[in-house]
Amino acid sequence: MLLLTGEYQHVIDGKGRVLISNKLRNQVDADEHGSNFYLVLGANGILCLYPERYFEQIVLAIAPETNPPDETVTFERISFALASKVELDAQGRLLLNEKLRKRAGLKNHITLVGVRDHIELWNNKNWEQYLADNMAQYQKQMSQARQIVLQKHSQETLTFEEETK
Numbered sequence: 001m002l003l004l005t006g007e008y009q010h011v012i013d014g015k016g017r018v019l020i021s022n023k024l025r026n027q028v029d030a031d032e033h034g035s036n037f038y039l040v041l042g043a044n045g046i047l048c049l050y051p052e053r054y055f056e057q058i059v060l061a062i063a064p065e066t067n068p069p070d071e072t073v074t075f076e077r078i079s080f081a082l083a084s085k086v087e088l089d090a091q092g093r094l095l096l097n098e099k100l101r102k103r104a105g106l107k108n109h110i111t112l113v114g115v116r117d118h119i120e121l122w123n124n125k126n127w128e129q130y131l132a133d134n135m136a137q138y139q140k141q142m143s144q145a146r147q148i149v150l151q152k153h154s155q156e157t158l159t160f161e162e163e164t165k
Helices: 052-061 069-081 098-104 124-163
Strands: 007-011 017-019 037-041 047-051 083-086 093-095 109-115 118-123
Touching: 007 017, 037 052, 037 098, 047 052, 047 098, 052 069, 052 083, 069 083, 109 124, 118 124
Parallel strands: none
Antiparallel strands: 007 109, 017 093, 037 047, 037 083, 047 118, 109 118
C-alpha cells in the first residue's frame, strides 16, 4: 500500500529545481511503484507528483465504457497533456518548468506534502492558509476516525473473549 506522509519546506532554485526530500522518496517502494514520477496538475490546481505505476493505474481507471465518450475524451486529453513523466536527478531534485509553475501558482518557497498516494507542491503561504482554514474539520474527522477504530477494537476484544470461554 502506498502511504506518503509529512510536510517538507523547500526552495525552488534559480534553475527551477526543487529537492524531493529523502524522507518522501524513501516512502515509495520503487519495485512496486516505479522509480520515476509523473508531474500532474491535479485537483484544485495543485501540482502533484505521482509514482509512475500508480499514476498509470489512475488514468487507466477511467474506462471509456463507463463514461460518456465526450467526458472520456476530455479527461484523456487534459490528463495526458498536463502530465509529464519526470526523473529526479542524482541529488533528488525535480525540474519544474515555468509553464507548470505558473499554472500551479508556485513561487520560490514551497511545501511538499505527502498525501497518501502522491506528493503535492504548495506555496508555503497557501499551505499554511489551507491548514488554518481546515484544521477544525480535520480535528473533528480525526476524532471520529479514532472512535470508530476504538469501537472496532473493543468489539473484536469482546468477540475474542467470548470465543475463548
